[in-house]
Amino acid sequence: MQIRFDDAAVAKLQQHLVPGKKLLFTFEDGVGPYSQHAMIHMQVQFSINIITDDMDITGYDQTITSNIGDLLVKGYSMDSLDENMVVHLNTHLNTLSLSGDGGLIDNNLGLIDFTEADGLKENPAR
DSSP, rough: OOOEHHHHHHHHHHTTTTTTTTEEEEEOOSSSSTOOOOOOSSSOOOEEEEEESSSSSSTOEEEEEEETTTTOOOOGGGSOOOOOEEEEEETTEEEEEEEETTTTEEEEEEEEEETTTTTTTTTTTT
């Protein structure tokens, strides 16, 4: 399984990708310290989370490769993903979307930097 970030998405994320930080790819199901809510509707939602190397990764037991580095993911959430995916930045709206072999997966992919005090508040997807 792999994710390719387009050039605009790489530029947006590059400022967060410094030594000592990890990328998580979180299924927003309300499980774990980084999931923001449990869904009560049928929409699949994911977010990209930035954490430090010493923060808890319990439950993130699988890895997805990408052109910006590996992303840790809850293994069971991979059922909602495709083998080949792309993250695209809509520069007009400053939002990320996730699509795969089967089409659109999440049209408003979150980005939360848990290493910054206002990281959660600055999440444009929620």
